[in-house]
Amino acid sequence: MNRNYIFLTILMIILAIGTVFISRDKEPKQIDPQQLLAELVQPTRFVSTDQVAKMIIQKDPSLMLLDVRDADSYASYTLPGSVNVPVDSLMSPNYLGYLGIPGVKTVFFSNDDIKADQAWVISKRLGFNSIYVMKGGLNGWMETIIDPQEPSDDEPYSAYETYTFRKGAQLYFTGSQTEDTETSKVKVEVRRREKTSAAAGGC
DSSP states (O other): OOHHHHHHHHHHHHHHHHHHHSOGGGOOOOOOHHHHHHHHTOGGGEEOHHHHHHHHHTTOTTEEEEEOSOHHHHHHOOOTTOEEOOGGGTTSHHHHTTSSOTTOEEEEEOSSSHHHHHHHHHHHHTTOOSEEEETTHHHHHIIIIISOOOOOTTSOHHHHHHHHHHHHHHHHHHOOOOSOTTGGGOOOOOOOOOOOOGGGOOO
16 A cells, blocks of 8 residues: 555544544644645655754754653663653643744654654644654664664765764764774763653753
8 A cells, every 4th residue: 555545544543533632722723634744745754863863962952852652662762861752642731742842843753653653643733843753763763873784885975974973873872882993982871861741841
């Protein structure tokens, strides 16, 4: 089945279920479904694992990472600084406060793209902007940042630049030693952020 049709089916199911649970007196202004569908197929709604890694390393204050998996998965492993907002609880008043913060880029992620896509659709339908999906989710994160593969000899120089960044990021996030003597001098302790409530604020 065409991927766009799968997204459309998911979109319609989410919208049908989601609108039932939204409190009418607090319902944000929703965007037109046709506009939503047009934005759904745009690649600009995605950010790469490399972009997310760079923002975390640079301690970019404009980044808000929302892990939309269940609480057990979040407790097992997540990205540094992320907040757990299960996708089925996204429209709760306790969690809506994480969306629409001026000057903040909200990035949803899950194990792959499915739950993060659902969270993006719900949030976009409710009229929130500056929301993104981390392409590939944590599976992609593991493949690109935690265990990057060295490019082959016939790949362009840009592939080697990307690989060099990823090896540095691997060291940052895992503390593992690499053969690069320059980057191996850096030792960073990564601690998982405690789960917070919406009242505690953002990033």
